[in-house]
Amino acid sequence: MSEVVNLSPSSEDYLEAIYRLSMLGKTGVRSSDVASLLKVAKPSVNRALKMLTDGGWITQEPYALIYLTEEGLKTAESIFSRHRTLQLFLREVLKVEEPIAEDDACKMEHVISDETMKAIHSFMKGYFSP
Numbered sequence: 001m002s003e004v005v006n007l008s009p010s011s012e013d014y015l016e017a018i019y020r021l022s023m024l025g026k027t028g029v030r031s032s033d034v035a036s037l038l039k040v041a042k043p044s045v046n047r048a049l050k051m052l053t054d055g056g057w058i059t060q061e062p063y064a065l066i067y068l069t070e071e072g073l074k075t076a077e078s079i080f081s082r083h084r085t086l087q088l089f090l091r092e093v094l095k096v097e098e099p100i101a102e103d104d105a106c107k108m109e110h111v112i113s114d115e116t117m118k119a120i121h122s123f124m125k126g127y128f129s130p
Helices: 009-022 031-038 042-054 070-093 098-108 114-128
Strands: 058-060 066-068
Touching: 009 031, 009 042, 009 066, 009 070, 031 042, 042 058, 066 070, 070 098, 070 114
Parallel strands: none
Antiparallel strands: 058 066
């Protein structure tokens, strides 16, 4: 689990959304699906996609499907792992209600240190192990 660098929290959210949508088994992701998932306007998605393309995290031809690059996939998996680990920690260990755990995990994943994230991840492995 490596620290995510060079991305703003907003860009991380877009990258994670693309990853989550791509996990649904599609061959590519539509920008309208990203807008719907994040509840943002299409122009906001287009600006974010340009930045992610310029940074080498995604590929997209104009008005075409979005694909994660190898680096984009690696980064998105790390972001998603952080999110899920924090969400589980909040929900299962601290007993925070689901909507609050989801919202807080999304906020925390951007600011928590790599060291603390590793400690929580390690704790969660032990928490769910027999």
